[in-house]
Amino acid sequence: MKFQAIKGVRDILPPESALWNRVEQAARDVFGTFGFAEIRLPIFEQTELFVRSIGADTDIVHKETYTFQDVPTEIDALKKVMRVSSQDFLTLRPEATASVVRAYIEHGMQTLPSNVKLYYMGPMFRRERPQKGRYRQFYQIGAEVLGTSDAPGIDAEVIEMLMAFFDRVKLKGATLYLNSIGCKQCRPVYVEKLRGELQKVREQLGPDSQRRIETNPLRVLDSKLESEQAIIEKLPRIAEHLCAECRAHYDDVKRQLGLRGITYQENWRLVRGLDYYMRTTFEITAPGLGSQNAVCGGGRYDGLVELLGGPATTKGIGFAIGTDRLVLSLQESGACETPGGLDVYLAWFGVAAQAAAIGLARRLRDAGFVVELPAVEMKFGKSLGLADRLKARHALIMGEDEVAAGVVTVKHLADGTQQKLAEPELFSYLRAARNG
Ligand code: ATP
Numbered sequence: 264m265k266f267q268a269i270k271g272v273r274d275i276l277p278p279e280s281a282l283w284n285r286v287e288q289a290a291r292d293v294f295g296t297f298g299f300a301e302i303r304l305p306i307f308e309q310t311e312l313f314v315r316s317i318g319a320d321t322d323i324v325h326k327e328t329y330t331f332q333d334v335p336t337e338i339d340a341l342k343k344v345m346r347v348s349s350q351d352f353l354t355l356r357p358e359a360t361a362s363v364v365r366a367y368i369e370h371g372m373q374t375l376p377s378n379v380k381l382y383y384m385g386p387m388f389r390r391e392r393p394q395k396g397r398y399r400q401f402y403q404i405g406a407e408v409l410g411t412s413d414a415p416g417i418d419a420e421v422i423e424m425l426m427a428f429f430d431r432v433k434l435k436g437a438t439l440y441l442n443s444i445g446c447k448q449c450r451p452v453y454v455e456k457l458r459g460e461l462q463k464v465r466e467q468l469g470p471d472s473q474r475r476i477e478t479n480p481l482r483v484l485d486s487k488l489e490s491e492q493a494i495i496e497k498l499p500r501i502a503e504h505l506c507a508e509c510r511a512h513y514d515d516v517k518r519q520l521g522l523r524g525i526t527y528q529e530n531w532r533l534v535r536g537l538d539y540y541m542r543t544t545f546e547i548t549a550p551g552l553g554s555q556n557a558v559c560g561g562g563r564y565d566g567l568v569e570l571l572g573g574p575a576t577t578k579g580i581g582f583a584i585g586t587d588r589l590v591l592s593l594q595e596s597g598a599c600e601t602p603g604g605l606d607v608y609l610a611w612f613g614v615a616a617q618a619a620a621i622g623l624a625r626r627l628r629d630a631g632f633v634v635e636l637p638a639v640e641m642k643f644g645k646s647l648g649l650a651d652r653l654k655a656r657h658a659l660i661m662g663e664d665e666v667a668a669g670v671v672t673v674k675h676l677a678d679g680t681q682q683k684l685a686e687p688e689l690f691s692y693l694r695a696a697r698n699g
């Protein structure tokens with residue numbers, strides 16, 4: 264019996280995991296400077312939370328969730344499960360905004376002063392067709408601002424933070440796309456107009472888009488189907504149908520992005536097909552990812568808190584970065600040399616040297632050096648060969664002579680030079696070597 268990770272799910276191994284850590288740490292650092300704090304959320308929630316928030320008519324809820332009954336899964340109980348009919352289904356989260364909002368309401372965060380700024384990171388689950396940049400367990404880093412204000416300055420600052428993060432991780436060639444999709448007042452008028460126009464060209468559309476004329480015409484704009492592109496380009500655009508308030512909000516978001524020196528491209532087809540999404544929507548693409556090139560999606564969702572039973576006055580905006588794709592793009596651009604590595608391979612020979620080496624290893628590690636200490640004594644050649652293969656920067660050699668003289672032999676493995684140093688000199692030597 265050989266076990267394998269299941270389809271669409273993968274292991275992230277060293278040294279790639281170091282890049283993941285670097286990316287996640289950059290998010291913590293950058294988001295922290297904007298006053299965001301981390302929220303840690305459960306990985307599964309009541310199915311109903313996602314049905315309500317994401318919507319029953321989306322691909323995600325319709326056919327991509329991992330949903331199971333909330334019953335004990337001892338083998339005996341499992342047998343019974345097949346006959347149990349329970350409403351208590353749980354779902355592995357396909358995204359985290361719904362959970363953040365659920366937590367916001369559950370913990371009464373609306374009583375906190377000012378806007379609540381939270382970020383999260385962790386795995387999401389969608390049963391999609393696996394391909395490059397698309398997995399069934401994938402990771403997101405996201406942030407949300409919840410509160411009574413929907414000032415355009417919030418939208419602009421959230422986007423500024425995002426771009427600052429992409430800068431920090433040295434993502435090259437990121438493009439920001441921006442749109443406004445109106446509000447409860449102006450969008451329905453536009454949607455009806457769109458529906459009318461789509462009806463006229465119904466016969467030229469594929470089955471998915473045909474169905475969406477009735478269920479959700481906005482989502483037709485999302486279509487990637489080659490044969491529909493020319494038709495979609497001729498459809499009426501939301502920008503010409505925004506109400507005065509939405510127009511003003513959108514104009515101010517753009518003005519405030521300008522103040523922050525952030526460049527963007529407007530894309531009228533960038534929609535979120537759900538009612539509670541309002542006004543600002545945005546997406547960021549990155550190179551090197553083929554057709555899965557979106558590394559981040561976000562937008563304003565002013566109706567969501569109310570929809571999930573919270574105060575109607577709470578508004579929200581947020582984004583989710585696809586960490587898998589971000590890491591892929593960084594790898595493709597070669598901007599991901601893994602720093603660190605082994606500073607020291609501490610070869611010891613003889614019982615007395617082993618005792619001394621154990622002590623020295625501890626002091627080196629306390630000082631932050633990465634140390635490999637062989638667990639068993641080896642022949643000199645074999646030990647130094649291993650130091651080479653592990654790509655250690657230095658081999659420290661401790662034999663009886665060194666112990667007696669109170670020094671260690673330090674061999675710089677790249678050029679083979681070696682010298683004998685006492686401990687204080689050793690530490691300053693290693694520090695200098697590390698810094699450059
Ligand atoms: P896409 O159009 O690529 O399917 P989406 O609209 O489903 O993306 P969102 O739900 O907005 O994406 O999620 C935000 C980000 O999460 C995406 O921009 C993407 O980077 C990432 N993402 C979404 N689904 C997956 C997946 N199955 N595998 C890897 N990353 C994903």
Ligand code: MG
Nearest residue numbers: 322323389391
């Ligand atoms: Mg998707």
